[in-house]
Amino acid sequence: MTFQLTRRALLQGAGITLAGSVCPLTAVASGVKKAIDAMPDMYWGACVVNCGNRCALRVFTKNGQVIRIETDNTSNPCCPQPYQLRACLRGRSMRQRLYNPDRLKFPMKRVGERGEAKFERISWDEAYQLIADNWQRILKNYGPDSVYINYATAQQTSVSGSNCWKRLANLTGGYLNWKGSYSSAQITAAFPMTYGRKVASSPTEIAHAKLYVSFGDNLSVTRISGGSMSWQFLQAIEKNHVKTIVIDPICTDTVAGKVNQWIPILPGTDAALCEALAYEFITHNWVDQEFLDKYCVGYDEKTLPKSAPKNGDYKSYILGKADGVAKTPAYASAITGIPEETIIALAREMGTTKPVFVAQGLGPQRRANGEETARAIAMLPILLGQVGLPGTSSGMEECGTDWWPIGIPRGNNPVKASIPSFMWTEAILRGHEMTATHDGVKGVDRLKNDIKMVINSGGNILINQHSDCGRTDKILRDTSKCEFIVVCDNMMTASCRYADVLLPDTLGNETEDLVGNGDSMGETAFITPIHKAVNPQWEQRST
Ligand code: SF4
Numbered sequence: 001m002t003f004q005l006t007r008r009a010l011l012q013g014a015g016i017t018l019a020g021s022v023c024p025l026t027a028v029a030s031g032v033k034k035a036i037d038a039m040p041d042m043y044w045g046a047c048v049v050n051c052g053n054r055c056a057l058r059v060f061t062k063n064g065q066v067i068r069i070e071t072d073n074t075s076n077p078c079c080p081q082p083y084q085l086r087a088c089l090r091g092r093s094m095r096q097r098l099y100n101p102d103r104l105k106f107p108m109k110r111v112g113e114r115g116e117a118k119f120e121r122i123s124w125d126e127a128y129q130l131i132a133d134n135w136q137r138i139l140k141n142y143g144p145d146s147v148y149i150n151y152a153t154a155q156q157t158s159v160s161g162s163n164c165w166k167r168l169a170n171l172t173g174g175y176l177n178w179k180g181s182y183s184s185a186q187i188t189a190a191f192p193m194t195y196g197r198k199v200a201s202s203p204t205e206i207a208h209a210k211l212y213v214s215f216g217d218n219l220s221v222t223r224i225s226g227g228s229m230s231w232q233f234l235q236a237i238e239k240n241h242v243k244t245i246v247i248d249p250i251c252t253d254t255v256a257g258k259v260n261q262w263i264p265i266l267p268g269t270d271a272a273l274c275e276a277l278a279y280e281f282i283t284h285n286w287v288d289q290e291f292l293d294k295y296c297v298g299y300d301e302k303t304l305p306k307s308a309p310k311n312g313d314y315k316s317y318i319l320g321k322a323d324g325v326a327k328t329p330a331y332a333s334a335i336t337g338i339p340e341e342t343i344i345a346l347a348r349e350m351g352t353t354k355p356v357f358v359a360q361g362l363g364p365q366r367r368a369n370g371e372e373t374a375r376a377i378a379m380l381p382i383l384l385g386q387v388g389l390p391g392t393s394s395g396m397e398e399c400g401t402d403w404w405p406i407g408i409p410r411g412n413n414p415v416k417a418s419i420p421s422f423m424w425t426e427a428i429l430r431g432h433e434m435t436a437t438h439d440g441v442k443g444v445d446r447l448k449n450d451i452k453m454v455i456n457s458g459g460n461i462l463i464n465q466h467s468d469c470g471r472t473d474k475i476l477r478d479t480s481k482c483e484f485i486v487v488c489d490n491m492m493t494a495s496c497r498y499a500d501v502l503l504p505d506t507l508g509n510e511t512e513d514l515v516g517n518g519d520s521m522g523e524t525a526f527i528t529p530i531h532k533a534v535n536p537q538w539e540q541r542s543t
Pocket of ligand 1: 047048049051052053054055086087088089090091092224225
């Protein structure tokens with residue numbers, strides 16, 4: 001247990017001491033009191049943006065103002081446990097965000113055309129009434145599946161953000177949900193088809209490998225902060241001298257000066273490289289046949305059902321029996337831009353070294369047919385039998401613990417339908433035509449309604465994060481399609497411009513909350529309380 005010395009405790013202690021003395025307040029005591037008064041109060045907080053981490057922050061206040069924000073510095077950075085969760089500059093600059101002149105200060109309603117960003121200040125009561133009237137109208141005219149709560153990840157806490165909106169929607173009949181994410185929809189869909197579910201080892205497992213091979217995995221930039229995967233990756237390769245080979249179109253920060261070999265590749269061609277590696281594994285007899293026979297279906301024809309088409313197995317495809325094209329290093333070289341001899345050498349290295357840890361970042365899958373790229377990479381550890389053993393992984397991005405504190409209960413959503421997160425503009429235009437087979441709708445065969453109301457809380461998806469902004473702008477400006485948009489945010493973002501009602505949210509230490517460790521922290525596991533340190537300066541309210 002730790003004891004935290006606060007200004008109040010010190011003053012109480014000083015008071016007891018002085019009360020027990022016969023002397024009046026001396027100059028020394030007065031000096032002590034002055035010094036104590038000058039001490040700021042410290043509150044724990046967290047950086048809750050969507051970088052994958054949730055670094056703890058130390059927030060110092062004086063006279064009701066945040067005067068500075070520091071990183072966690074409460075443990076020994078040289079010890080692996082407990083981790084010192086050192087925030088990056090983004091987290092440490094949260095004070096600038098808190099006192100940014102562009103903070104939304106009051107509730108507002110649209111007075112110009114939608115998208116023009118002409119607003120007028122209204123009271124919270126007026127805002128509540130406007131939202132309630134429109135929500136009820138849309139529920140009555142179309143039904144709850146016409147109300148969509150948008151994907152938003154700027155506020156990763158267990159109470160604030162869209163949690164309360166979802167609870168409210170569930171209490172009013174439900175809402176159309178989304179599935180998948182802009183970050184990882186393809187790999188999330190692909191991995192269950194190969195492994196049954198998404199599985200991977202944590203980065204600390206790399207320390208037990210002899211060889212680490214990754215595809216488009218830029219941990220030093222995408223998995224940063226003191227306690228994250230980036231740190232664990234560097235610890236593993238530095239302490240245990242694991243040979244590291246990174247395949248990436250860019251000489252990233254993960255590559256520069258840290259790994260043994262960088263193999264540049266033309267973007268989007270990873271699957272061709274994997275096929276050529278598989279060709280080399282097969283033709284040099286480096287595959288783990290026993291593992292494949294025992295645990296896999298479809299590597300060769302003997303594990304396929306009799307009804308399978310001739311040469312429908314993976315091995316036949318790689319050797320060219322299925323399509324007449326053997327997936328040789330020469331074949332892959334022409335597609336990937338990697339010299340043939342480099343592919344041959346990489347295959348030999350992987351085929352003859354054990355344990356080998358294979359990983360991929362989210363970049364290779366984030367493109368058309370990205371599912372197939374993700375699965376092609378996953379085949380490498382499977383072929384070599386390098387799965388489920390110390391020092392190995394599944395070929396997916398490294399994973400770890402993901403602690404999520406209990407938050408506000410959302411209740412059950414009576415609407416069972418969900419759409420791929422990327423398809424919400426389509427659902428505004430032609431939701432009633434969208435089906436499970438054609439559009440990836442889940443939970444129902446076909447949507448009943450178009451989206452008529454969007455709630456966008458804690459995210460800039462409406463126009464900034466979604467692709468093809470020009471098209472999205474046209475769709476959102478047409479008030480006959482999506483009839484009502486509520487945006488709740490901290491700043492006047494691009495998405496705010498499209499709001500019919502715009503609500504100012506609290507930020508960071510203006511409210512009490514909890515946050516878990518996120519999905520980029522490797523084996524680090526923690527929950528950080530966010531204490532209210534200051535009152536909102538204007539009329540911001542927590543959602
Ligand atoms: S690493 Fe991520 S969570 Fe940590 S301070 Fe930086 S932006 Fe915030």
